Amino acid sequence: MKKLKAGIVGCGGIANGKHMPAMKKSGLYELVAFCDIVIERAEDAKEKFGEKDAAVFEDYKELLRLDLDVVYVTTPNRSHAEISIAAMESGKDVMCEKPMAKTYAQALEMLETSKRTGRILQIGYQNRYRADSSYLHKLCEKEELGDIYFAKAHALRRRAVPTWGVFLNEEEQGGGPLIDIGTHALDLTLWMMNNYEVESVIGSVFHKLSDSDNQGNAFGNWDPEQFTVEDSAFGFIKMKNGAVIELESSWALNILDGEEAKTTLCGTKGGADMKGGLRINCIHENLPVVEIPDLSGGGVDFFSGGSKSAGDIEQEHFYDVVVNGREQIVKPEQALVVTRVLEAIYESAKSGKTVYFS
Structure with a gap:
């Protein structure tokens, strides 16, 4: 089974509370890169959820230079668009935490980038699951x-x-x-x-x-x-x-x-x-x-x-979308x-x- 090499940008509450535990639990991802403007948060995330040789960064642009399959954007709303767009343009599929962006104009640019690059853009509306x-x-x-x-x-x-x-x-x-x-x-x-x-x-x-x-x-x-x-x-x-x-x-x-x-x-x-x-x-x-x-x-x-939460199912579904081409449950046009x-x-x-x- 192919595991997806994943990078996390933003190692705060939602990353620690939902995404990273569910990704680790699923066994479908290798968490190989962590980024946060507070470097200690990225280092802590690596210790809890990352591979032994995972990289740690303060600047997300350095993380995007790595050979990654997917990037998770779990930062404050203001930077959702900037980081998601850069990630898609660098050839990565993206899971962006809700809301899609701070403004409609930013969200529209995200959707247009997804269409132009052919990269998957998924928004973290886990309550659908x-x-x-x-x-x-x-x-x-x-x-x-x-x-x-x-x-x-x-x-x-x-x-x-x-x-x-x-x-x-x-x-x-x-x-x-x-x-x-x-x-x-x-x-x-x-x-x-x-x-x-x-x-x-x-x-x-x-x-x-x-x-x-x-x-x-x-x-x-x-x-x-x-x-x-x-x-x-x-x-x-x-x-x-x-x-x-x-x-x-x-x-x-x-x-x-x-x-x-x-x-x-x-x-x-x-x-x-x-x-x-x-x-x-x-x-x-x-x-x-x-x-x-x-x-x-x-x-x-x-x-x-059993023990599966909506967040667990969200990570499994995103994997299925990326690896097997399954239709998205959360479409960026809807978000x-x-x-x-x-x-x-x-x-x-x-x-x-x-x-x-x-």
Whole structure:
């Protein structure tokens, strides 16, 4: 079995928490190069996950000179495009962490580079590989919910502001909960609907709780002076076929029922939500019925139960795409639309106007 020689650019939280453990566990990759602007992080990653002779760099351009099959871009959002484009132009396939880029223009350049170079570009929307997501998507593909004309994308936390890294830095990230976790919820919702034709977007962002000194935050107190992004954001998206989506996101919001990376769908034949587990609702024999599928394992593509997480399956699927030419589950064209909608919500919030797509 061919193993892919992989380089990691950005050895912070998401690389250590998701990508590198799953790559190592899969046995499909040789982690032979690590890069981080804090060299100690790269060295630590090598010790935990790398081959004995793995190289360590501070400059990603040096890493790209190596003979690698794939490059993982797990840096702050600001540099996703720059590094991904350089990697593809150097002949490597790329796994880039979500969101695709900080701006739509950057994301578009990434897609154009992928097409021009013929290199694979995959975006890290791992929630598509969850058992509930995979099962629900199959139902949607078979049109068992009918025409989905109303949906909600949920990414709500009561008090879980990330206080590490650059999450609170607008220059590095481009925003707060909307671009961080709202992006997952929107990606899931658009994927279920199989609808990427957006007509218009209107949104609002808030900085209502970021200055609070009575925080109750799950990750410890944040520094209000460093909190330069929104603490919550909301958008209303109208599709060209008339369907509508409500997108809600927060790191800090006075709400009891938090829901993250979840979707609610309403169609002409039935509906679905992920509250407390996947629930399908429909009408049978003139009576309202709720179906709760058993997703404990087996019978669902990309999920076999046991110890495999969505992140594990994501790495296996990326390998299959690169080595065996399997069709991508997360297509960069789809991720591009997600980034464009997020940017439109921020733009609408600043201007107070609806943003229309051509």
